[in-house]
Amino acid sequence: MAIRLHSHTAELRRMLREQRDQGETIGFVATMGGLHAGHQSLIEASRGDGNFTVVSVFVNPAQFGPNEDFDSYPRDHDSDFELAVEAGGDLIWYPEVEDLYPEEAQTMVQPGPLGQRLCGLSRPQFFPGICTVVLKLFNLIQPHQAYFGAKDFQQLAIIQRMAADFYLDVDVVGCPIVREDDGLAMSSRNLKLEPEDRDLALTLYRTITRAQTAFAEGERDAAKLREALVAEWPEGLELDYLDFRDPEFLEDCAHLTEDTRIFLGAWLNGVRLIDNARLTP
Numbered sequence: 001m002a003i004r005l006h007s008h009t010a011e012l013r014r015m016l017r018e019q020r021d022q023g024e025t026i027g028f029v030a031t032m033g034g035l036h037a038g039h040q041s042l043i044e045a046s047r048g049d050g051n052f053t054v055v056s057v058f059v060n061p062a063q064f065g066p067n068e069d070f071d072s073y074p075r076d077h078d079s080d081f082e083l084a085v086e087a088g089g090d091l092i093w094y095p096e097v098e099d100l101y102p103e104e105a106q107t108m109v110q111p112g113p114l115g116q117r118l119c120g121l122s123r124p125q126f127f128p129g130i131c132t133v134v135l136k137l138f139n140l141i142q143p144h145q146a147y148f149g150a151k152d153f154q155q156l157a158i159i160q161r162m163a164a165d166f167y168l169d170v171d172v173v174g175c176p177i178v179r180e181d182d183g184l185a186m187s188s189r190n191l192k193l194e195p196e197d198r199d200l201a202l203t204l205y206r207t208i209t210r211a212q213t214a215f216a217e218g219e220r221d222a223a224k225l226r227e228a229l230v231a232e233w234p235e236g237l238e239l240d241y242l243d244f245r246d247p248e249f250l251e252d253c254a255h256l257t258e259d260t261r262i263f264l265g266a267w268l269n270g271v272r273l274i275d276n277a278r279l280t281p
């Protein structure tokens with residue numbers, strides 16, 4: 001029987017101590033809710049590794065800017081519970097803001113250069129907010145393994161960096177992007193897309209496949225390929241970035257190689273969309 005726990009941090013820690021004492025390894029999947037098959041793939045990966053699997057559902061205020069969609073972010077605790085349990089979650093935890101940010105809390109984690117590019121440019125509070133909440137969650141849950149999706153590739157790289165920099169005793173595991181049949185990367189925010197915007201949203205995936213085709217046909221000049229892709233960018237979809245970066249430091253690549261990734265960020269009528277892929281799929 002899966003456990004559903006709201007708030008009650010002390011009880012969470014007690015239950016997890018009990019699991020550890022019984023010899024269980026703890027797997028952790030951090031989410032902001034609005035669960036879909038992408039989240040479920042992370043839970044399944046944790047279960048597949050034989051872990052007692054904890055799923056947190058928390059819309060983290062610290063990672064939202066003042067004009068972003070914190071208030072309208074999808075929230076449905078019952079559906080999240082069902083989907084998490086269906087995928088094999090053992091303990092679904094819904095912390096309150098006061099559990100993670102009590103009045104006296106002050107300390108924030110500041111990522112380095114990795115956090116200041118791509119999404120970090122237009123959302124300066126984003127990665128400090130993410131690192132801060134993830135470190136708090138890691139310390140409360142003390143997972144052996146924590147699973148993050150490659151859809152948020154920059155987030156995954158930053159959390160892996162943080163875990164190494166702070167000697168955290170957790171294995172941060174990256175999991176592949178789960179897509180809809182038409183290629184759209186699954187995302188909680190897709191729920192907020194107007195039906196007529198769906199085709200425009202697919203531009204990100206289409207751009208990825210165009211870049212992959214151009215690379216397969218021999219294109220190696222990043223600036224030239226970028227210019228060609230941006231020239232085809234449709235009106236109505238606000239481009240934040242379309243960059244070619246190396247997978248480790250996320251630095252700009254002038255010359256494209258097999259390891260180069262394409263990264264895209266955009267807004268569609270206020271809905272944030274991101275995607276990325278290796279140039280050789």
Ligand SMILES: Nc1ncnc2c1ncn2[C@@H]1O[C@H](COP(=O)(O)OP(=O)(O)OP(=O)(O)O)[C@@H](O)[C@H]1O
Nearest residue numbers: 031032033038148149151152177178186187188189
């Ligand atoms: N399509 C996906 N495939 C694989 N992992 C995913 C996918 N979507 C989200 N995840 C992962 O699930 C975890 C929780 O993400 P989150 O709750 O923010 O969902 P989201 O769908 O990314 O939401 P948002 O719409 O805010 O981007 C993160 O590690 C994220 O990378």
Ligand SMILES: CC(C)(CO)[C@@H](O)C(=O)[O-]
Nearest residue numbers: 030031032060130133152
């Ligand atoms: C990792 C995370 C749960 C931190 O709030 C969030 O950024 C997300 O859902 O990707």
Ligand code: BAL
Nearest residue numbers: 032063064152155272
């Ligand atoms: N998955 C990233 C959460 C956010 O955009 O706030």
